[in-house]
Amino acid sequence: MAQFSLYEEEYHPSPLQRTWHEFRGSHVAFVGLIVLGIFLFFSLFAPLVAPHDPIAQNIDALLIPPSWEVNGSISYLFGTDALGRDVFSRIIYGCRVTLGSSIILVLLAMLVGVTIGTIAGMMRGVRSSVINHLLDALMAIPTLLIAIIIVAILGTGLVNSMWAITLALIPQFIHHTRSFVRAEMKKEYILASRLDGASNRQIFFNSILPNMIEMLVVQGTLALSIAVIDISALGFLNLGAQPPLPELGAILADGLDVAYLAPWNVALPGLTIFLMVLAINIVGDGLRSALRKRLSH
Amino acid sequence: MITILTRYLTLFVLTLLVLAALSFSLAYLFPGDVLTNLSGITPQNEIQREALARQYKLDQGYFFQFIHYIGQLLSGNWGYSFISGLPLRDEIGIAMPATIELSTYAMLIAIVIGIPVGYYAGMKGYTTADHTINSISLFSYSFPVYWLALVFILVFSLELGIAPLSGRISLLFDIPNVTGFILIDTLLADGIDRGLAFRDALHHMVLPTLAIAIITTAAMIRLTRRSVIDVLSRPYITAARSRGLSRWQIFSRHILRNALLPILPLMAIQITTLITNAMIVETLFSWPGIGNWLIQAIYQRDYPALRIGMLAVSTLVITLTILIDLFNRLIDPSREKYERGTV
Numbered sequence: 169m170a171q172f173s174l175y176e177e178e179y180h181p182s183p184l185q186r187t188w189h190e191f192r193g194s195h196v197a198f199v200g201l202i203v204l205g206i207f208l209f210f211s212l213f214a215p216l217v218a219p220h221d222p223i224a225q226n227i228d229a230l231l232i233p234p235s236w237e238v239n240g241s242i243s244y245l246f247g248t249d250a251l252g253r254d255v256f257s258r259i260i261y262g263c264r265v266t267l268g269s270s271i272i273l274v275l276l277a278m279l280v281g282v283t284i285g286t287i288a289g290m291m292r293g294v295r296s297s298v299i300n301h302l303l304d305a306l307m308a309i310p311t312l313l314i315a316i317i318i319v320a321i322l323g324t325g326l327v328n329s330m331w332a333i334t335l336a337l338i339p340q341f342i343h344h345t346r347s348f349v350r351a352e353m354k355k356e357y358i359l360a361s362r363l364d365g366a367s368n369r370q371i372f373f374n375s376i377l378p379n380m381i382e383m384l385v386v387q388g389t390l391a392l393s394i395a396v397i398d399i400s401a402l403g404f405l406n407l408g409a410q411p412p413l414p415e416l417g418a419i420l421a422d423g424l425d426v427a428y429l430a431p432w433n434v435a436l437p438g439l440t441i442f443l444m445v446l447a448i449n450i451v452g453d454g455l456r457s458a459l460r461k462r463l464s465h
Numbered sequence: 466m467i468t469i470l471t472r473y474l475t476l477f478v479l480t481l482l483v484l485a486a487l488s489f490s491l492a493y494l495f496p497g498d499v500l501t502n503l504s505g506i507t508p509q510n511e512i513q514r515e516a517l518a519r520q521y522k523l524d525q526g527y528f529f530q531f532i533h534y535i536g537q538l539l540s541g542n543w544g545y546s547f548i549s550g551l552p553l554r555d556e557i558g559i560a561m562p563a564t565i566e567l568s569t570y571a572m573l574i575a576i577v578i579g580i581p582v583g584y585y586a587g588m589k590g591y592t593t594a595d596h597t598i599n600s601i602s603l604f605s606y607s608f609p610v611y612w613l614a615l616v617f618i619l620v621f622s623l624e625l626g627i628a629p630l631s632g633r634i635s636l637l638f639d640i641p642n643v644t645g646f647i648l649i650d651t652l653l654a655d656g657i658d659r660g661l662a663f664r665d666a667l668h669h670m671v672l673p674t675l676a677i678a679i680i681t682t683a684a685m686i687r688l689t690r691r692s693v694i695d696v697l698s699r700p701y702i703t704a705a706r707s708r709g710l711s712r713w714q715i716f717s718r719h720i721l722r723n724a725l726l727p728i729l730p731l732m733a734i735q736i737t738t739l740i741t742n743a744m745i746v747e748t749l750f751s752w753p754g755i756g757n758w759l760i761q762a763i764y765q766r767d768y769p770a771l772r773i774g775m776l777a778v779s780t781l782v783i784t785l786t787i788l789i790d791l792f793n794r795l796i797d798p799s800r801e802k803y804e805r806g807t808v
Contacts, residue, residue: 305480308786310741438612446607
């Protein structure tokens with residue numbers, strides 16, 4: 169028989185601490201977290217990190233190659249674009265615009281999605297079934313399509329493209345929240361609090377929400393990677409952020425005109441988006457497997 | 466069985482009605498004249514305007530206008546494009562198959578490569594081979610599709626010059642539009658060297674298809690791998706093992722089919738991503754598909770085209786999604802209604 173006393177163990181990690189422990193055990197996930205941290209640092213402290221003004225044009229320094237090329241200059245680390253703007257500074261500010269707006273819109277989508285999802289999950293009967301099915305079906309409409317429609321109604325701009333992507337992300341939060349709330353409502357501990365006289369509201373805030381946070385974090389990272397790709401895609405298609413605003417997709421689209429002459433103008437912003445999405449995906453993957461390991465033990 | 470079919474049919478009709486209502490309300494939401502947005506014709510004088518308004522029942526309430534709108538949609542009168550002045554139905558009839566063709570080939574590649582590789586990785590779960598496959602798929606899953614397509618163009622078309630830059634087929638070939646699928650059309654066309662045309666069309670298709678397929682394949686690998694690993698941890702696998710079945714027997718009898726079930730509904734979600742990616746890639750390769758068409762329409766503020774294009778694309782995606790969902794439900798009744806697998 170196993171000999172251990174629960175109360176004499178010196179260390180009692182909380183569920184969150186255990187997930188963190190599992191997460192740290194995977195080196196790749198941890199590296200992903202560090203890279204994501206660097207991107208977050210760039211976005212928060214862009215004015216301190218960037219050596220030049222991202223929109224200041226310099227006619228004396230057009231299309232200077234990156235500093236590692238023979239005729240590059242160290243004062244322009246990633247070279248300059250066709251208007252003499254420093255690509256490195258633009259990318260730093262681009263991280264701020266792209267990552268920052270993505271985080272904001274994911275949080276917004278999460279808030280709305282969880283609210284509607286909870287209501288739908290607690291509701292029963294034909295009405296809820298119809299709403300659920302309709303939402304599931306509408307979830308299938310591509311983001312790009314929603315964005316095109318919103319741009320047609322409201323006009324182009326970063327904020328409008330953010331609305332479009334928020335709208336496109338909400339159904340998936342609703343879906344997951346609803347399934348989660350449904351499954352939780354059938355469990356005994358909910359029944360126990362219900363017998364204690366807890367109202368639906370109390371059940372949600374005291375019992376379901378604490379259990380849901382991890383699921384929300386995992387879904388949030390998934391949504392974040394989609395949001396970054398979509399925001400930059402819309403910027404690239406000239407439907408989102410408009411040019412002087414340094415948005416990574418818009419920078420990429422700017423570089424397209426001189427792609428043959430100055431390939432770094434296309435390669436570097438694209439690489440940044442790729443690294444950002446990769447870091448988010450690695451962290452999300454690490455979180456999911458950490459959660460899975462914790463739950464299976 | 467009948468109940469399920471009725472349920473899905475009702476759902477399908479309801480969703481289409483919601484979409485039609487959305488598309489109808491767009492005529493009011495878009496800037497500009499409602500009548501022009503609805504018909505695509507700019508009336509030249511007051512008399513023509515009156516006649517058009519009567520024809521579109523604009524003098525009656527919203528509800529009757531909507532009923533009339535649905536009738537028009539069903540009878541195939543979808544209005545005219547602002548820019549080209551052509552009937553929208555013909556334009557979509559040409560653009561839509563091009564997108565479907567591109568997406569179908571990408572999906573086929575994803576299924577043919579992704580699912581077996583996913584099975585292999587799942588069976589080898591948590592070994593070096595599995596980790597390698599998993600990392601590669603995570604890597605390729607993170608590519609922004611437009612950048613990948615750009616890199617392809619820069620490397621293969623401009624640097625190496627081994628692939629054409631844009632379009633569906635060389636302008637030397639005059640291919641009549643029969644099925645809308647260029648590979649089939651080249652084989653049906655008369656008076657040209659069919660083999661040459663077919664190879665040329667294939668040549669044009671490689672880069673855009675690959676750009677889309679790489680991302681979808683990566684997603685497919687990850688879905689399949691996860692599903693196989695989940696099935697492997699089930700008690701019936703342990704039971705089969707304890708009965709002395711070999712690895713191959715367990716795989717072919719218990720894992721192969723059980724692991725496919727949770728993949729199906731996730732494939733429905735992949736279709737949405739696939740179509741979005743196809744639409745973006747089309748603009749880069751000047752592929753005459755619906756994505757390119759819609760993005761040109763938004764650049765030129767062609768509101769009637771946007772209204773119908775939105776309806777057409779969302780109808781296509783939703784029909785596919787609901788069909789896959791229905792199929793999944795029919796072959797797997799044990800499944801809970803809202804259950805979906807994870808990546």
